[in-house]
Amino acid sequence: DSGVTQTPKHLITATGQRVTLRCSPRSGDLSVYWYQQSLDQGLQFLIQYYNGEERAKGNILERFSAQQFPDLHSELNLSSLELGDSALYFCASSVDGGASTGELFFGEGSRLTVL
Amino acid sequence: QKEVEQDPGPLSVPEGAIVSLNCTYSNSAFQYFMWYRQYSRKGPELLMYTYSSGNKEDGRFTAQVDKSSKYISLFIRDSQPSDSATYLCAMSPQGGKLIFGQGTELSVKP
Numbered sequence: 001d002s003g004v005t006q007t008p009k010h011l012i013t014a015t016g017q018r019v020t021l022r023c024s025p026r027s028g029d030l031s032v033y034w035y036q037q038s039l040d041q042g043l044q045f046l047i048q049y050y051n052g053e054e055r056a057k058g059n060i061l062e063r064f065s066a067q068q069f070p071d072l073h074s075e076l077n078l079s080s081l082e083l084g085d086s087a088l089y090f091c092a093s094s095v096d097g098g099a100s101t102g103e104l105f106f107g108e109g110s111r112l113t114v115l
Numbered sequence: 116q117k118e119v120e121q122d123p124g125p126l127s128v129p130e131g132a133i134v135s136l137n138c139t140y141s142n143s144a145f146q147y148f149m150w151y152r153q154y155s156r157k158g159p160e161l162l163m164y165t166y167s168s169g170n171k172e173d174g175r176f177t178a179q180v181d182k183s184s185k186y187i188s189l190f191i192r193d194s195q196p197s198d199s200a201t202y203l204c205a206m207s208p209q210g211g212k213l214i215f216g217q218g219t220e221l222s223v224k225p
Contacts, residue, residue, distance in 0.1 A: 092158075103161045104161075106159050
């Protein structure tokens with residue numbers, strides 16, 4: 001158990017809908033990262049937050065948004081869903097934004113299926 | 116062209132074999148190099164970490180980084196069925212966000 005909690009574990013929805021994925025980082029970790037994993041693209045970095053502030057942005061679509069709250073949990077909002085958004089969404093956390101050891105602790109992911 | 120290239124496999128070996136997994140990369144700014152292991156339906160977990168060039172050994176696992184060739188490797192000695200998983204290389208220029216390879220699916224047959 002990495003200590004990172006993600007909910008829901010599974011989600012099935014229809015095209016055009018909006019969903020929210022939730023992540024609670026490990027106790028004491030200030031940085032949260034969101035990744036998307038699909039069969040053809042592998043693990044793609046979406047966005048990073050550090051202590052409530054956006055730290056880095058990757059290949060995140062405009063239809064997607066995220067935030068980190070004062071209690072450090074984070075939410076990833078996906079809207080106007082398309083079939084291609086079906087994937088595993090991982091949250092990871094680290095002690096600091098620099099993560100000099102390179103260790104990100106990953107949750108078990110939220111599997112999104114868009115029908 | 117992707118920043119990090121990794122052969123997705125799948126790779127199947129008999130128990131006890133030596134496994135070699137590799138990644139190439141294009142960004143010369145990468146300084147931190149990692150290998151993560153991902154079991155089915157689980158999140159990735161850190162296996163090995165190397166800063167800059169050189170080798171690092173941990174039990175049956177050895178990580179190598181050759182920055183001049185932009186090439187990293189992971190060797191697994193005396194492979195076990197429990198090593199069956201997807202292995203992902205990951206890199207970062209300065210810590211923080213990691214750029215992952217596509218992952219190599221490894222199966223070790225008893």
